[in-house]
Amino acid sequence: xxxxxxxxxxxxxxxxxxxxxxxxxxxxxxxxxxxxxxxxxxxxxxxxxxxxxxxxxxxxxxxxxxxxxxxxxxxxxxxxxxxxxxxxxxxxxxxxxxxxxxxxxxxxxxxxxxxxxxxxxxxxxxxxxxxxxxxxxxxxxxxxxxxxxxxxxxxxxxxxxxxxxxxxxxxxxxxxxxxxxxxxxxxxxxxxxxxxxxxxxxxxxxxxxxxxxxxxxxxxxxxxxxxxxxxxxxxxxxxxxxxxxxxxxxxxxxxxxxxxxxxxxxxxxxxxxxxxxxxxxxxxxxxxxxxxxxxxxxxxxxxxxxxxxxxxxxxxxxxxxxxxxxxxxxxxxxxxxxxxxxxxxxxxxxxxxxxxxxxxxxxxxxxxxxxxxxxxxxxxxx
Numbered sequence: 001x002x003x004x005x006x007x008x009x010x011x012x013x014x015x016x017x018x019x020x021x022x023x024x025x026x027x028x029x030x031x032x033x034x035x036x037x038x039x040x041x042x043x044x045x046x047x048x049x050x051x052x053x054x055x056x057x058x059x060x061x062x063x064x065x066x067x068x069x070x071x072x073x074x075x076x077x078x079x080x081x082x083x084x085x086x087x088x089x090x091x092x093x094x095x096x097x098x099x100x101x102x103x104x105x106x107x108x109x110x111x112x113x114x115x116x117x118x119x120x121x122x123x124x125x126x127x128x129x130x131x132x133x134x135x136x137x138x139x140x141x142x143x144x145x146x147x148x149x150x151x152x153x154x155x156x157x158x159x160x161x162x163x164x165x166x167x168x169x170x171x172x173x174x175x176x177x178x179x180x181x182x183x184x185x186x187x188x189x190x191x192x193x194x195x196x197x198x199x200x201x202x203x204x205x206x207x208x209x210x211x212x213x214x215x216x217x218x219x220x221x222x223x224x225x226x227x228x229x230x231x232x233x234x235x236x237x238x239x240x241x242x243x244x245x246x247x248x249x250x251x252x253x254x255x256x257x258x259x260x261x262x263x264x265x266x267x268x269x270x271x272x273x274x275x276x277x278x279x280x281x282x283x284x285x286x287x288x289x290x291x292x293x294x295x296x297x298x299x300x301x302x303x304x305x306x307x308x309x310x311x312x313x314x315x316x317x318x319x320x321x322x323x324x325x326x327x328x329x330x331x332x333x334x335x336x337x338x339x340x341x342x343x344x345x346x347x348x349x350x351x352x353x354x355x356x357x358x359x360x361x362x363x364x365x366x367x368x369x370x371x372x373x374x375x376x377x378x379x380x381x382x
Contacts, residue, residue, distance in 0.1 A: 012200050015134045016251040018121075018155035023240055025231060027159045028122055029060045034157055035095070038118065042066040044093045046084055046108050048074065051100035051124040058164050059099070059122075068093060076103040076139050078146075084111040095120055095156065101172070102130035102280070110136040110149060118156035126165050126239040127176035127281055131158050132247030143276045145267040158243070162231035165239045170226045171279065171312075176242040177219050178285030178313045181304075183249045184212035185288050186260035189295065190346045191253070204253025207245050214241040219311060255346070261291030261337075264344035265356070268336035269320075272329075278320050285313040286320065289367075291344075293359035294351060298366070305370050316367040317360065330357035 022030070035043065043065055047055070052071070068091045073080055084107060088096055095118040098108030105121050109130075112119035121131040130137075135150040165173070187208035191197055197205065214237055221234035250258040265287030269275045275283065285308065292301050308315045317323050325333075334356030337344055344351055 012254050014200055018158045021158045023160040025163045027161045028058050031060055032062050035065055040094045042093045043095045043097050044068045044088045045097045046070045046104055047099045054124050054167055055099050076106045077141055081107055081110045085114050101125035102128040105130035106136035113151040113153050120157045121155055122159050125168050125172050126242045127172045128179050129243050129247040132243050145270045162236045162239055166225055166229055166231040170223055174311050175279035175281030177215050179281035180211050180242045180246045181215055182262040182284045182288050183246045184208045186262055187249055187257045189260050190256050193348055200252045201256045204249050204257030207248040211245050259343040260346045261344045262287030264337040264342040265290045268333045271336050282314050289363055290359050293363045316364050330360045
């Protein structure tokens with residue numbers, strides 16, 4: 001048995017998919033039909049401010065359903081989850097519906113699991129696979145990572161309308177692309193060291209590879225659809241990749257297909273106040289490059305840097321407004337990224353704070369050199 005085989009739990013619980021998933025323009029219009037099929041007559045809809053405004057033109061009138069509304073505060077915390085639980089229990093609803101992005105999806109899943117109610121998700125963004133997965137990532141009220149909770153319940157229904165996503169801000173789709181790109185690099189660094197991966201893990205590996213392939217091929221044209229406000233085939237492919245294909249990676253592979261180094265770097269960055277303005281996927285995308293630096297894989301860094309530049313994903317601390325951080329700060333990031341329970345330890349070899357700080361330093365130098373060379377080539381100076 002290899003080191004990778006020994007390093008993780010032998011048991012795999014497959015949580016592959018929601019009970020039902022529909023992706024097509026106008027899919028939200030069938031919501032009441034699906035509620036009726038489930039015998040659901042009263043619901044709590046959890047929404048945000050911006051997401052609710054964006055959703056209004058696409059939401060159907062629920063004529064046969066008693067609807068209660070809950071506006072969330074803007075952060076995915078346990079107190080916020082408890083507020084939703086109290087509202088849903090007090091109203092005696094039969095299902096909780098989330099209309100919004102990843103944080104709303106995670107809150108709804110957590111509250112629904114606590115009450116053993118169906119969770120129904122209508123995404124207004126494609127920035128993570130939260131609408132698909134049966135887990136919630138929880139933060140404190142300062143936006144710092146707290147925990148990842150996995151539930152024994154799949155989402156009852158996900159209605160994904162690409163035309164809704166076509167109205168979303170481009171920077172949020174770009175962040176979703178960054179987050180989803182990590183699926184390949186984090187799954188691959190874990191699975192490729194296994195001598196005989198189980199079939200479930202092979203499926204996770206395959207779907208992780210499809211994430212990378214789809215993103216590299218369709219991202220640019222998908223972002224063009226957001227500029228026009230009309231969904232095209234490329235946007236549909238990208239939103240299904242971010243929400244469905246990425247969700248399948250962890251759904252099949254569990255710990256073998258969820259997170260490794262990139263997300264550990266993200267989690268560490270959440271403890272830096274200046275990084276709070278950065279979207280989740282941006283911090284994960286940066287974490288991918290730190291992970292590759294830890295692997296000393298400069299070939300793959302070279303391959304990704306043009307793609308990052310094309311989309312505007314951060315490739316170094318300076319890109320996130322963190323260029324003022326010094327070695328002492330890098331070590332603190334390394335300490336937070338390598339706590340005992342961190343997923344970075346799913347990577348082979350010993351990785352501590354020093355190794356992370358060294359990788360950050362190398363990446364800062366390397367990206368500077370790459371950009372100088374790239375600018376000279378563009379100016380015809382080479």
